[in-house]
Amino acid sequence: MKECVGMLLAGGEGKRLGKLTKEVAKPAVHFGGKYRIIDFTLSNCTNSGIHTLGVMTQYSPLELNKHIGSGKPWDLHRQDGGVTILSPYTAQSGGSWYSGTADAIYQNIHFIDQHDPEYVLVISGDHIYQMDYNALLEEHKQSKADVTISVIPVPWEEASRFGILNTTDDLRIYEFDEKPKKPKSNLASMGIYMFTWKTLKAYLLEDTKNKYSSHDFGKDIIPAMLADDRRLYAYRFKGYWKDVGTVQSYWEANMDLLDEDWRLSLTNKTLMLYSNDSDFPPQFIAETGIVKHSLINSGCWVFGTVEHSVLFQHVVIEEGSYIHQSILHPGVKVGRNSILERVIVMENTEIPEDTFIRIGFDEEPLVIDEENLYEILHEKTGGVI
C-alpha cells in the first residue's frame, strides 16, 4: 500500500499557446533554457517523495513520452511504482479519449487501485512552480478533509480571471467561483488537489454516470462535493506559481527567471529542478560576444550581443546580431547583423542575415518558426535592414 499516488494530467493541447504547441503537448514545451514545462511538476514529485506517479497523456505525446522515458532524471525509474505513462486505451468494454480531467482519472482507477493509496494527488503538468507536496498532505490529514486544494492569493483586479475559492477563516471552502465578475476572495485555485482516495473514487464513479457532466474537476467534481457538504479545505501556497497558458504568460515566466530577486529560481537547493541533460560541450562566448542578464545553455555560440534573453542548447548568434528579451529554442541559428526583440524562436529555425524583427512592448511576443518566418520578414513587424 502506498500512502499517496500522484496523478499528473499532461494531455492538454494548450490551444492558446498557438505555434508553441503545434507539435507537442503543452507540458512538453521548452522552458527556461534547458527544461520542459513538465519538469517542474515531475521534480516536485521527486522532491516530495512521491515515487508512484501516473502521467496521463493524450495530445501529441511523442516528445513528452520520449522526454519522460523511464523517469531516470527524476529518480522515477523504479521497480515498485515509479512513473507510468497512462495513455487513453481500448478494452473489451470499448474505449474513448479522455473527455475531461476527471474522466482521465476515472479511466485509470485500476492503476490507482493497484497501488491502493490512502490519498491521491492530482496535478497538471503545465504550471510553473516549486512546491513540497508533503506540506499539503500534512494539512489535508490534519483537517481530515475529503479534498484539500492548493490556493494562491492573486491581485484583486485579476481575480476574475481565475477559479476563486471562498473560504471561512479556518480555510474551509464553502463556495467555488469560476471566473467571478465580482470576486469575494482573491484565493485562486492552482489546480493542485489532494484527495482522500475513497471519497474521490466514489465521486468519479457517480460522475461518469451523469450524461450532462463535462467530467472536469473544477466544473463537476468539486461542485458536487460542495453540494454534499463534504470537507473541502484550502491550502495557502507561498511562492511563485504561474499558469503558462498564453504566449504572453509563457514569455513572462521565462523572463521571470532572469530576475535576480524573483521567487522563481533554478538554483533552489531544497527543491532541485531535474531534467534530461544533453551532451553538448560548454558554451562558447567569442571575443565579440556580449551577454548580460541572460540564461544560456551548453552548446551555444555567441558572437553577437544577447541581453535579457533565454538561449536553449546549441543556439548560434553570429557577429553583429542583437538579441533582446527573446527566447531561442534548441538549435536556433541567427545570422549576422540581425536584430530580434521580444520574440520566441522555435527549434532549429534559421534566421537569415540582416533580419529585423521587433515586437512592441504592448504587443504579445511573436512566435517564429520556419513556416511563418518568410511572411514575417515581409510584414511591418520585421524586415530586412
Add this chain to the structure above:
Amino acid sequence: MNTMMGLINLEHEHHFFHELTYFRNGASVPFAGRYRLIDFTLSNMVNSNIEEVAVFTRNKYRSLMDHLGTGQNWELDRRNGGLFVLPPDWNDPSDISKGDLQFFHNNRDYFYRGKASYVLISGSQFIANMDYKEAFKYHLERKADVTLISTMIDNEQPEHERCLRIEADDLGWVKNITNNKSNPLLFTGVYIINKDLLMTLVDQCIAHHQDYFFIQGIKENLSGLKVQTYEYKGYSAFINSIESYYRHNMNLLSEKNYKALFYKQPFVRTKVGSYPPATYRSCANVKKSLLANGCVIDGKVEGSILFRGVTIKEGATIKDSIIMQRCTIEPGVYLENVILDKDVHIKANQRFIGSKDKPYVVAKRKEM
C-alpha cells in the same frame, strides 16, 4: 566475429599534474569546462561501436570510479559487455607478475570470456575526437598483428618529450620505435592488437619477469611481430603536465580548435549533472571564454574556462584562467593565469597572478 573491446590502461601513466593529482589520477583530471581526460578515449571507444571497455587502475582512483559510475553516461551499463574497472589483486602469493602485466594476469578469465577478438588499448593522455573504426578497418586490411595509431606533429612541445616516435617503411610496417626527438611521427599510446596474440605475449612477458607490456611485449619484440602504423590526422593534444594541461585548455578558446575537438557528432560524453543553464547577471562581461552550465556570472571573464557551478561575483576579474567546478570568487578579486581546482573559495579583494609557463595552481577545497 571481428569486433574490438576497449582497454584503458592507466598503469604506466605518470601523475605530473602536481596539485591536480594529489587526490586523483591523471585520467580523472577535469578538462575543458565539463570533462575529465578519460572521457575522450572512452567516448571515442563508445562512438566507434565498442561495447565493452575495461579500465586498469591502481591508485588514487576514487574520483575516477565516481566519475565512471556504472558507465551509464557512455551507455556502458549493459547486460552484455559494458564497463569493467579491473583492479589488481595484491594478495596472491603465487603471483609473480608485475606492472600492467599483473592486471592482465589477474583478469585473464575476463579477457578469455569476452566475445571480441581484438583489443584496442589506450591511455588517457592523448586527447582527440577520433573514429577508431577507421583504424580498425585498416588493421584488418593490412592483416597486421598490431596497429599503432600515430600522429604527425608540426612543432615540438615539451609534452612530446615523453612520447615514443615511430619509424615505418612506405607500406606502413613499423621498423623501429624510438625516443628520437627529430622524428615528428608520434605514437599516440593507442593501438589495436589481436586478443589471442595479446594473451600469448602477456604470458611470455610474465615468464621473463617483465613489467611493462607495451615496451617489453611489443617495442622490444618488433622483429617477431607484424606491426603497422595508422596515422591519425585530426586535432589532437598530448596532456601530461600542468603546463601542457593549461596550454591545451587555452587552445580550445580558438573557434577552430573548439570545433575540431567538440563539433564532430556523436559528441564527447561525460558524467551529466543537473545544473541549470549559465546565468549572466547585469555586470557580466564575458569574452573569449568557455562556460559550463550552473555558472552565475556577475564579473569580468576573459580568455578563461569555467566549469560547472562556478560563481563569479560582481567586480571580480578572471583572466586567462581555469576555474573548476563549484568555485566561488568574491567581489574585487583579480585572477590571471590561475588554475583553481574544485570547490575553491577566493575571498574578496585578493590578487593571484601566475605565468603562462607556470600557472598558479590552487588545490581542491582551499579557502584563500
